[in-house]
Amino acid sequence: MFDCDVLVIGGxxxxxSTAYALTxxxxxxxxxxxxxxxxxxxxxxxxxxxxxHSGIYYRPGSLKARFAVEGAAEMVKFCxxxxxxxxxxGKLVVATAREELPRLHAxxxxxxxxxxxxxxxxxxxxxxxxxxxxxxxxxxxxxTGICDYGAVSERLAESSGARILYGAEVTVIxxxxxxxxxxxxxxxxxxxxxxxxxxxxxxxRIARLAGDDPGMRIVPFRGEYYELADPSLVRGLVYPVPDxxxxxxxxxxxRGIDGGVHIGxxxxxxxxxxxxxxxxxxxxxxxxxxAWPGSWAIARAHWRYGAGELRRSVxxxxxxxxxRRLLPVxxxxxxxxxxxxVRAQAVLRDGTLVDDFLIREAARTVHVLNAPSPAxxxxxxxxxEVAGRALALL
Numbered sequence: 001m002f003d004c005d006v007l008v009i010g011g012x013x014x015x016x017s018t019a020y021a022l023t024x025x026x027x028x029x030x031x032x033x034x035x036x037x038x039x040x041x042x043x044x045x046x047x048x049x050x051x052x053h054s055g056i057y058y059r060p061g062s063l064k065a066r067f068a069v070e071g072a073a074e075m076v077k078f079c080x081x082x083x084x085x086x087x088x089x090g091k092l093v094v095a096t097a098r099e100e101l102p103r104l105h106a107x108x109x110x111x112x113x114x115x116x117x118x119x120x121x122x123x124x125x126x127x128x129x130x131x132x133x134x135x136x137x138x139x140x141x142x143x144t145g146i147c148d149y150g151a152v153s154e155r156l157a158e159s160s161g162a163r164i165l166y167g168a169e170v171t172v173i174x175x176x177x178x179x180x181x182x183x184x185x186x187x188x189x190x191x192x193x194x195x196x197x198x199x200x201x202x203x204x205r206i207a208r209l210a211g212d213d214p215g216m217r218i219v220p221f222r223g224e225y226y227e228l229a230d231p232s233l234v235r236g237l238v239y240p241v242p243d244x245x246x247x248x249x250x251x252x253x254x255r256g257i258d259g260g261v262h263i264g265x266x267x268x269x270x271x272x273x274x275x276x277x278x279x280x281x282x283x284x285x286x287x288x289x290x291a292w293p294g295s296w297a298i299a300r301a302h303w304r305y306g307a308g309e310l311r312r313s314v315x316x317x318x319x320x321x322x323x324r325r326l327l328p329v330x331x332x333x334x335x336x337x338x339x340x341x342v343r344a345q346a347v348l349r350d351g352t353l354v355d356d357f358l359i360r361e362a363a364r365t366v367h368v369l370n371a372p373s374p375a376x377x378x379x380x381x382x383x384x385e386v387a388g389r390a391l392a393l394l
Contacts, residue, residue, distance in 0.1 A: 004032040004163070006390050007182060007192035009170055009206055011035030012045040013153045014371050015198035017383030018390070019162040025384070026391055031162040032190055034182065036169035041153040043274065044200055045376060047341030049225075049254040049262050052076065052086070052145035053374035056093075056111040056118065057242060057249070063357040065114050067378035067385075072143055074380045079147050082155045085257045086147035091237035094126065094135035096325045100241040101137060107241070108139055117142055132329050133238055144237060146257050149376045165190070170199075173209040180210075180364055194393045196386060197367040201273040201344040204369065212362045214369050216346040216354060217292040220273050221248075223265025223343060224313055226323075226335040228253075231261040233334070238326055243305075248343075249373075251312070251322045262338055263323055268313045269306075276340050278313075297351020346370035359386060366390050 006022055008015045011033050019031045037043075052075050055068030079086035095104040111118040119140040121129070126138045157164060165188070172183040173195070180195040199206040207214040228234065239252040248267045255261050269289075272282035289295050299306065312319045320332045346354035346369055357378070358370035366389045368382070375382060 001191065002179060002193055003190045004030040004192045005394060006031050006194045006196060007180065007190055008033045008162070008196045008198055009182070010198035010200055011037070011040045011157070011164060012043060012198065012200050013041060013149055013156070013376050013379045014200070014368055014382055014386075015196070016040065016153050016156040016160065017379040018196055018198060018386045019160040020156045021380075021383040021387035022390065023160050023162065025387055029391070031160065032192065033157070033162050033164045034168040034170060034184065034190065035164060035166050038166045040157055040164070041150045044341065044344060044372070045153055046150050047339060048149065048373065048376060050146050050149060050256050051237065051254060051377070052088075052147055053377040054111075054116050054141045054143040055114050055374070056107060056116050056141050058114070059355070060110065060113040062355075064374065064378070067357065067381040068374045069114055069116065070381045071374070071378035072145070075147060075152070075377060076145060078152065078380065084148060084151045084155060086145060087257065088143065088145040089236045089255070090140055090142045091144040091239060092121070092126065092129055092133065092138045092140055093239045093241060094133060094138040094326055095241050096135050098136065103241045103244065104137055104139060111139070111141065130235055130238055132233055133326055134328055135326070146237070146255070148257050170206060170209065173206070173211075175210055175364060193364070194390050195365045196390050197365065198371075198386070200371070201342060203344070203367065204346075207367050207369065210362065210365055212365065212367065214360070214367065216348050216358070216369060217289070217294060218273065218344045219289055219292070219295055219298070219347045220270035220275060221267045221343045221345055222270040222275055222340055223267055224340045225262050225264035225338040226319065227338040228261040228263065229334050229336055231255065231259060233327060233329065234261045240326060251319070253323075253326065263335065264338075265341065266309045266312045266319070267343065268309050270342050273342070275342060292347065292349070294347040294349050294351045298347065298353070301351060343372050345372055357382065359389070361389055361393070364393055366393070
């Protein structure tokens with residue numbers, strides 16, 4: 001009667017880590033993954049900066065804090081075990097203005113509460129790590145690293161033993177007391193005892209197809225990147241002090257596993273769930289975003305911040321100015337456009353940007369409703385958490 005025990009929607013790193021955790025926790029469990037693209041990790045997983053985050057930013061006791069700290073250590077171990085390229089580089093968080101110093105000191109305290117080793121630096125010590133970076137003060141976080149999350153995803157898929165169906169966009173979900181039946185756009189029907197929704201940018205739509213009110217909407221924010229023409233200007237990872245009012249970390253410098261240095265991202269409203277450029281507009285998706293009251297609440301509360309992000313999106317000079325706060329030697333000619341990404345940010349009806357991972361259960365279903373950064377870092381413990389909930393429903 002059933003094609004599988006657990007059906008996972010979404011072939012990003014969270015869905016694949018869930019499949020991996022399911023077969024590790026309960027050998028013999030039949031798992032199928034539905035991926036609407038024709039390859040794995042095509043969206044958030046494959047379009048980020050490849051950072052293994054330390055967990056320093058996140059509220060002590062939150063899922064983000066706990067899973068990022070655990071996940072960072074586990075990701076390094078996983079990469080080493082499977083010979084996936086990685087490096088524990090450490091990173092600098094740099095204050096460039098006096099008003100940022102209290103927030104920098106608060107990060108030190110938060111890091112210590114989360115069990116993360118943090119070293120405080122003065123201007124001369126900053127130069128020891130990054131000769132061309134300038135700041136009033138900084139902290140060095142030694143557990144931050146970089147890896148290839150696309151390669152991690154491929155290994156998770158292979159090691160899980162799950163059946164993966166590509167080109168399988170979900171259009172209908174029929175949930176019954178005995179289980180769940182899912183129909184895809186090409187007419188395939190898959191029946192399972194339990195459904196797991198790891199659909200990322202489309203997770204709220206999948207929840208509604210299943211008959212559940214998620215109480216949130218995904219509001220997509222595009223993150224635009226440049227890369228340095230001369231990567232020797234930066235040795236490692238350099239971040240500004242983040243604004244605690246937003247879940248975005250600001251324009252930062254990231255030396256990737258390939259040796260190139262990416263700069264970004266900013267955060268601008270995307271005009272489609274997969275709106276990787278201003279020319280990508282999907283009227284139905286945009287109308288859904290505009291119809292959500294939380295979208296307008298964000299605009300009213302944070303219009304000034306948003307205006308600055310938009311300016312940096314349309315003006316390379318403005319983007320360069322933001323970079324020069326950290327790296328004064330940079331000129332416009334040093335920056336080359338790189339591939340953008342889109343962040344799936346859950347927003348509540350009142351405009352609250354959901355700040356933690358959000359996992360909810362319903363009848364024979366587990367929904368992952370907010371899993372932006374640092375979800376790739378935290379993917380192994382997230383997968384165990386989701387898998388445990390799914391197995392309890394079998």
